[in-house]
Amino acid sequence: MKWEELTRAQQQEVERQLEVVSRGVVEIVPEEELRGKLMKSVVTGVPLNVKLGLDPSATDIHIGHTVVLHKLRQFQEFGHVVQLIIGDFTGRIGDPTGKSETRKQLSEEDVQRNAATYKRQIFKILNPEQTQLLCNSDWLSLMTFAEVVNLSSKVTVARMMERDDFTKRFQGGQAISIHEFFYPLMQGMDSVENKTDIELGGTDQKFNILMGRTLQKEYGAEPQVVILMPLLEGLDGVKKMSKSLGNYIGIDEDxxxxxxxxxxxxxxxxxxxxxxxxxxxxxxxxxxxxxxxxxxxxxxxxxxxxxxxxxxxxxxxxxxxxxxxxxxxxxxQRLLPENIEIYNLAAAELENGKIQLAELLTRIGFAGSKGEAKRSIKQGSVKLNEVKQEEMNGEFMPVNGDIIQVGKRRFIKLHLV
The missing domain is CATH 1.10.240.10 (Tyrosyl-Transfer RNA Synthetase)
Structure with missing residues (x-):
């Protein structure tokens, strides 16, 4: 199909889609094939299959994860179909990308619990009517050992060692388990199985997603186009948004x-x-x-x-x-919020009518432990009735209406019962 064979309206639609889906993208491999796929879709009216793989390795999704989800939504708005692959099989191995050691394998219970959370959260962005929600255990778990051996013959060890993380671990004398080599192969098989036209992912997923192109060619299918999105910096403005670093905004947060x-x-x-x-x-x-x-x-x-x-x-x-x-x-305006949550404090549990501030912070859930509560007090993050508290082991006599504040955004009003 040649560009000049398209009508003016079709050419404009292809350019419109290409401009929108290319916005904010780091790399498209190869860009001319993306144009070709969009041309074919516009002329035939057949939507493209646009894939994203998600391993349920965490309990929830943060804003950084939504970079690719928003890009998928743009494809949906042009009528294309999203293939959202929940890696309930690959998730048991864990993606070795960027890891300096073998990842701990998740249990079936961990995978299923996290997957359920993902399914609930992703449709805050994606249109469920244009989303195929798939689990890769449906095809990967059915492969025979002979099929796995045949799959492994498609890629050399030298190709696998092109990955920086594998190379660094090998040169550093750190163990690399054979099953880790299978992760990109399994991700590639997801694309083979589902006839994927385009796969999205972060720049750190380039090797894995390109493996999809490689395997589709090996199995006689039209190779997918790879669209790589940037990794979003967190609230510190430096490191990638991550829950473990505390520089994240969760999409289910208060x-x-x-x-x-x-x-x-x-x-x-x-x-x-x-x-x-x-x-x-x-x-x-x-x-x-x-x-x-x-x-x-x-x-x-x-x-x-x-x-x-x-x-x-x-x-x-x-x-x-x-x-x-x-x-x-x-x-x-530096005022207290109008509607502050009330915490019922049992007067009978107080000793001589008093309670240690660190103990109270732990009870109301503003600290995970008394040690954490004391650290918050030491850091100057705790106020009682708008007065900063400095004594880590301090006690006070609570009365109805006392307001406890931790940090800038957490408030509680005490009510004695």
Whole structure:
């Protein structure tokens, strides 16, 4: 199919789709094949199969994970079909990408529990009617040993050792288990099995996704196009967003917490967040960039809009309005929020009417242990009735209406029962 054979309207539609799906992308392998696939789809009316593989290795999804989900949603808006592959089989091995040692294999219970959470959260972004939700155990677990041996013959050890993480571990004398070599092969077989046209992933997934192209060719299928998305920096503005690093915004977090965390995003990252993890159109993004560069928009206001957008996306517009008002009241006007959660404290459990502050913080869930509570007090994060507390082992006599505050966003009002 040649470009000049398309009508003017078809050419414009291909260009429109190519411009949108290329926005914010790091690399397309190869770009001319993406254009060809879009041309074929526009002319025939047959949607493309666009794949994302997710290993359920964590309990929930954060904003960093949604970079690829928003890109998938763009494909859906053009009528294409998303193949969301839950790696309930590959997840038991664990992706060795970027790891300096063999990953601990997840149990079946861990995989199923995490997968259930993923399924609930992803449809906050994706259209379920245009999403094929698939589990790769449905085909990988059925492969015979002979089929596995045949699969392994398709790729050499030298090719596997092209991966930086494998090379570094080998040179450093660290163990590499044979089953780790099978991870990219299994991910590639997901594409073979489902006749995938395009696969998305982060830049750290390049080797694994390219393996899909390799195996599709080996099995006589048309190879997929690879679209690599950037890894989103976390709230520290430096390292990749990660729950383990604490620099993340969870999409299921409390709306006030989500709003407040977003307000700590470095100014220089605001537009990147808008581009990669919101539903802002290209036109709206261009207008926002112009307003910032010309000084028509204040960075604080732009960041508040970003915080509002995140809460709206994952909790709805009404909740976003409430979270924004909470932020304005508590942080801009330095007032206490109007609706503070009440904690019922049993007076009978108090010793001489008193309680240790660290013990109370642990009871109400503001600290995971007394040790953690004492560290918060030492760091100056704890206030009683708006007065900073400094004595780690301090006691006080609670009365109805006492307000405990930890950090900038957590409040509780005491009620003795």
């Amino acid at each position: 709306p006030n917490e989500m709003y407040g965390k977003t307000m700590s995003v470095p100014d220089e990252l605001m537009l990147r967040y808008y581009e990669m993890v919101t539903d802002l159109s290209s036109e709206e993004l261009a207008a926002l960039k112009e307003a910032l560069s010309s000084g028509k928009a204040h960075p604080r206001d732009v960041k508040m809009k970003l915080a509002y957008t995140f809460v709206r996306l994952y909790h709805g517009s009404a909740v976003a309005e409430s979270a924004q008002q909470h932020f304005i009241t508590v942080f801009q």
